Amino acid sequence: MRCIFPLVIAALASGICAAFTIQPRIVIPRWIQNEGLKKQISPAKDFAPARPSTSSFTSLYSSKNDDTADNSITNNINVPYALLYVTFLTFAFNFAPGTLNSDADTALLTELISNPLHPAVNHLWLTIWDAFAIVPIALAALLLPGAKKSSPFLPPGPFIAGSAALGFFALGPLMITRQPSTSVTKEDCGFITKNVFESKPFSIILTILALTIPVTSGLASDIISGNPTLLSGFTDMYASSRFVSIAASDLFLLSAISVSLIPEDRERRRMEPKLPIYALIPGLGPCLHLLLRSELPEQ
Numbered sequence: 001m002r003c004i005f006p007l008v009i010a011a012l013a014s015g016i017c018a019a020f021t022i023q024p025r026i027v028i029p030r031w032i033q034n035e036g037l038k039k040q041i042s043p044a045k046d047f048a049p050a051r052p053s054t055s056s057f058t059s060l061y062s063s064k065n066d067d068t069a070d071n072s073i074t075n076n077i078n079v080p081y082a083l084l085y086v087t088f089l090t091f092a093f094n095f096a097p098g099t100l101n102s103d104a105d106t107a108l109l110t111e112l113i114s115n116p117l118h119p120a121v122n123h124l125w126l127t128i129w130d131a132f133a134i135v136p137i138a139l140a141a142l143l144l145p146g147a148k149k150s151s152p153f154l155p156p157g158p159f160i161a162g163s164a165a166l167g168f169f170a171l172g173p174l175m176i177t178r179q180p181s182t183s184v185t186k187e188d189c190g191f192i193t194k195n196v197f198e199s200k201p202f203s204i205i206l207t208i209l210a211l212t213i214p215v216t217s218g219l220a221s222d223i224i225s226g227n228p229t230l231l232s233g234f235t236d237m238y239a240s241s242r243f244v245s246i247a248a249s250d251l252f253l254l255s256a257i258s259v260s261l262i263p264e265d266r267e268r269r270r271m272e273p274k275l276p277i278y279a280l281i282p283g284l285g286p287c288l289h290l291l292l293r294s295e296l297p298e299q
Helices: 004-021 035-040 042-046 079-095 103-114 123-131 135-143 156-166 168-177 191-197 200-216 219-225 229-240 242-268 284-292
Strands: none
Touching (some): 103 242, 123 200, 123 219, 123 242, 135 200, 135 242, 168 242, 200 219, 219 229, 229 242
């Protein structure tokens, strides 16, 4: 049963990415687009089902308009995120491998804290651990623009800040009640968002950090040298350590969420709301998006 839950988490996260990043292609018959022909057949409109115009179709991730969203929290629950959150909590507290607060996990955490530059741990796991320094920050840069509009029920700041330490445990409630917001201007952003998260120097530094993590963690050298214990060592840690299994699953979810938010962020910047192929690079992809994205409209 324990091996099933990571697969369920991965499947739900992949479903969220697909649901919030793939824009449906809807073909409107040519006769509908012809105003003259529409007028000729107008007497029969009472007998034909209403056909929406192309302007009524939006991408799946922005199915609710900023101005017409229901103000009731019960009608704004994001079901995929709710299912993902419940599944993750169930896995973390009931089915994750290993024992909570085990001596091995305590020793591992002590090693990471006492020797942050060169801890004696598996390099793939060290890369995942180091990625927690950039993924929550990239998420903040994607969530904070328009946060007041997209998160009317919960203050986004504490949940986004909490994700830096607690990951999806802290971010989950915000994502469950959050609604997409694509009508955002610079005037809608707070001081920190406008001057830090929207600045190019910030995105440059974050991208450089993302590029250096595989090098400083030793992952790149292990891949080049063909270290045979790189993957097997990590899978052994995942199968025996609750700390490792929860943290690795948590980072996977945060990374998937950040990728799913990119089309929405592109649309609010008047860019084509599609998912660039480089966005799928783990850890680095969202940072590249922040570096290459356009500025928000002035008004």
